[in-house]
Amino acid sequence: MAYKKILTIQDISCVGQCSLTVALPILSACGLETCILPSAVLSTHTAGFSGFTFRDLTDDMPAIQAHWQKEGIKFSAIYTGYLGSLKQIGYVKNILETMGTEDCIRVVAPAMADNGQLYSIFDMEYVEGMKDLCGVADILVPNITEACLMTGREYRTAYDEDYIRDLLQAVAALGAKKVVLTGVSFTPDTLGCMAYDSETGEFFSYFNHRDGASYHGTGDIFAATTLGGMMRGLSLYEALTLAVDFTLETILVTRSDPDAAWYGVEFERALPMLYRRLGDA
Ligand code: PXL
Secondary structure (H helix, E strand, O other): OOOEEEEEEEEEEOOOOOOOOHHHHHHHHHOEEEEEEEEEEEEEEEOOOOOEEEOOHHHHHHHHHHHHHHHHEEEEEEEOOOOOHHHHHHHHHHHHHHHHEEEEEEEOOOOOOOOOOOOOOOOOHHHHHHHHOOOOOEEEEEEEHOOOOEEEEOOOOOOHHHHHHHHHHHHHHOOEEEEEEEEEEOOOOOOEEEEEEEOOOEEEEEEEEEEOOOOOOHHHHHHHHHHHHHOOOOOOOHHHHHHHHHHHHHHHHHHHHOOOOOOOOOOOHHHHHHHHHHHHH
């Protein structure tokens, strides 16, 4: 296997078990060189902490990109998550369009909302900008809230397969080749994802056991694992299976620790699963 270099663009939440502090170790554990472009630096994530600091790194991006261009650096995959500003979306779009190798896989996780609500620093103008970024994605990984915000569909907590299929097709109309909707659950005991390939018109889904609790940062873990699996040669379906199973494992190991922090999962204790499952890939 050729040694693959990936770029991931997301914030550094110094404390919080999300974005870059989960994507980097997960992609490294998948055996992939992982380069980072921090979108912002925060003292903590924004979901549940108050008084966090926020340094937007938008204005550093053009010079960083220009240096990489001068060095002839290209990436086999580019994966974007939580970004720092509306203006930054334009820079990130340009990076997605110009900094990849010929066979580059572009993954966009809109990372701006959950549980029916936008994260605190974003507004509807940002949602419009994110819709534009989605158009350049090979694989787009929204949760149901993000998909609804970008398509104007009603957010529901109880739904059927027709609702999810319609949502997937509506999101795909923004231009992404494949869309993976996370946090999908059709029965009380199962949770997983459903995907749509706009080129073949096929839908597929994978579910595992649903643990009652909901944890912060699991969307970032899911997206990083999906990309890690694909870069190790798994098909999208195989990678999604790994991502659902691994995300559940991170929740289970966290639940088994009575002293676990409230703000994220102890994904480090689940990493051996990635080695085991990718050992033969
Ligand atoms: O996990 C998504 C995420 C990433 N980064 C920051 C966040 C959140 C969700 O709230 O606040 C800073």
